[in-house]
Amino acid sequence: MKISDAYVIVTSPGRNFVTLKIVTESGTYGIGDATLNGREMAVVAYLEEHVIPALIGRDASRIEDIWHYLYRGAYWRRGPVTMAAVSAVDLALWDIKAKAAGMPLYQLLGGKSRERVMTYAHCTGRDIEGCLAEVEKHVKLGYRAVRVQAGVPGIPTIYGVAKHEGERYEPADAELPAEHVWSTEKYLNHVPKLFAAVRERFGDELHVLHDVHHRLTPIEAARLGKAVEPYHLFWLEDCVPAENQESFRLIRQHTTTPLAVGEVFNSIHDYRELIENQWIDYIRTPLSHGGGITHVRRIADLAGLYHVRTGFHGPTDLSPVCLGAAVHFDTWVPNFGIQEHMPHTPETDAVFPHDYRFEDGHFLVGEAPGHGVDIDETLAKQYPYKRASLPVNRLEDGTLWHW
Numbered sequence: 001m002k003i004s005d006a007y008v009i010v011t012s013p014g015r016n017f018v019t020l021k022i023v024t025e026s027g028t029y030g031i032g033d034a035t036l037n038g039r040e041m042a043v044v045a046y047l048e049e050h051v052i053p054a055l056i057g058r059d060a061s062r063i064e065d066i067w068h069y070l071y072r073g074a075y076w077r078r079g080p081v082t083m084a085a086v087s088a089v090d091l092a093l094w095d096i097k098a099k100a101a102g103m104p105l106y107q108l109l110g111g112k113s114r115e116r117v118m119t120y121a122h123c124t125g126r127d128i129e130g131c132l133a134e135v136e137k138h139v140k141l142g143y144r145a146v147r148v149q150a151g152v153p154g155i156p157t158i159y160g161v162a163k164h165e166g167e168r169y170e171p172a173d174a175e176l177p178a179e180h181v182w183s184t185e186k187y188l189n190h191v192p193k194l195f196a197a198v199r200e201r202f203g204d205e206l207h208v209l210h211d212v213h214h215r216l217t218p219i220e221a222a223r224l225g226k227a228v229e230p231y232h233l234f235w236l237e238d239c240v241p242a243e244n245q246e247s248f249r250l251i252r253q254h255t256t257t258p259l260a261v262g263e264v265f266n267s268i269h270d271y272r273e274l275i276e277n278q279w280i281d282y283i284r285t286p287l288s289h290g291g292g293i294t295h296v297r298r299i300a301d302l303a304g305l306y307h308v309r310t311g312f313h314g315p316t317d318l319s320p321v322c323l324g325a326a327v328h329f330d331t332w333v334p335n336f337g338i339q340e341h342m343p344h345t346p347e348t349d350a351v352f353p354h355d356y357r358f359e360d361g362h363f364l365v366g367e368a369p370g371h372g373v374d375i376d377e378t379l380a381k382q383y384p385y386k387r388a389s390l391p392v393n394r395l396e397d398g399t400l401w402h403w
C-alpha cells in the first residue's frame with residue numbers, strides 16, 4: 001500500500017474546488033477535498049510544497065500515523081490552511097482503505113446507525129414573503145428542515161440571501177471582497193417576524209434553522225435567542241464570533257434556543273469548553289476543514305458525552321468529495337443531528353461523479369467501496385481557477401464588522 005504518487009487538481013465548474021488525489025503502487029487511489037473558500041491557493045501551496053513530497057513512499061494504510069506526522073510534525077499546529085491540507089490527505093487515505101477493504105466507508109466506521117440522513121435546505125428571500133415562497137417550494141420537495149434568511153428593511157445586501165428570487169446565494173461573489181453594510185438594530189427588530197411568519201404559515205412540525213453569521217455580541221445573541229423561543233428553532237447558528245468560547249456561557253444562561261457553532265473551527269481544542277460546559281447543541285466543522293475523519297470523529301465522540309450532536313457544514317463551497325464522505329459519516333455517527341444541503345450545480349456534479357443520492361429531504365448513502373466520490377480529471381481541466389473572494393461587512397458608520 002505504498003503511496004507512489006499524489007497531486008492536486010484545481011477546477012472551477014462555477015466555483016473553485018481543490019482536490020487531492022493519492023495513488024498507491026497497486027493503482028488504488030483515493031481523493032480528498034482541500035477547498036478553503038476564498039483561500040484556495042494557500043492550501044494548494046501547502047500541499048504541493050510541504051505535504052506531497054513527504055507522503056511519497058509512505059504506507060497509505062497507516063492513516064493514524066500519517067495524521068500525527070502531518071499535525072505534530074509540522075510544528076505549526078492547527079489553523080484553517082494546515083487543517084484543510086491534513087483533512088484532504090485523511091479523506092483520501094480513508095477512501096483508499098475502504099476501497100482496499102472492498103467496503104463503503106460507513107462500514108469501516110462501524111456500520112449504519114440510521115437508514116437515511118436528514119438534511120436542511122436553504123430558503124432565502126429578499127423579504128419575508130419571498131422567503132416563505134422558498135420554504136413552500138422546499139417543503140414540496142420533501143425537506144423536513146429549512147434554514148430561513150430574509151432581507152431586512154434598510155439593509156441593502158444581507159448575508160445568505162440570493163441576489164434574485166429562486167437563485168442560490170454565493171458567498172464568494174467577486175474577484176476582490178465586496179463590501180456589505182450591517183445594522184444589528186435593524187436585524188434584531190426584524191428577524192423574529194420572519195420566524196413568526198414561518199410558524200404561522202407552516203405550523204409546528206417543520207424544523208426551522210437560522211444563521212446569524214457571527215454578527216452579534218453575546219448579550220444581543222441572548223436577546224435574539226429569547227425573542228425566538230416561541231418559534232422553537234431547530235438551531236440558531238454562529239450567533240457570535242466564537243474565538244472566545246466563554247461568550248456562550250452568557251448566551252446559554254438566557255435562552256433555551258438550541259445553538260450551533262463551528263463551521264470555521266478546525267480542531268477539537270476550538271470546541272473543548274463549549275462542549276464540556278454544554279454551552280452548545282450542534283457541532284458544524286466539516287470533514288474537509290476539521291482534520292478529516294480521523295479528527296472530526298474525536299470531536300463527535302467528545303460531543304456525544306455531553307448530548308451535543310453533529311450538524312455538518314454543507315455549503316456549495318465544500319466539494320462533493322466532502323459531502324460524499326459526510327454522508328458516510330452521518331450514516332454511522334451515533335450522535336447525528338442534521339446535515340446541511342446546498343445542491344451543487346450540474347457542472348460540479350458532472351466533474352465529481354458520486355453515488356450518494358438525495359431523496360425526500362434526506363441523503364442516502366451509496367454502497368460503492370470508498371467514500372463513493374470520484375473526479376473526472378479531463379472534465380475538471382475545462383474549468384480553470386478564477387480568483388473569488390468572500391465579502392467584508394461594515395457597520396453603517398463604516399466600521400469593519402464580523403462577516
Ligand SMILES: O=C(O)[C@H](O)[C@@H](O)[C@H](O)[C@H](O)CO
Pocket residue numbers: 037171211213263313314315317340390
Ligand atoms: O452556514 C453556511 O452554510 C455558511 O455560513 C456558509 O454560507 C459560509 O458563509 C460559506 O461556506 C463561506 O464560505
Ligand SMILES: [Mg+2]
Pocket residue numbers: 211213237238263
Ligand atoms: Mg453558517
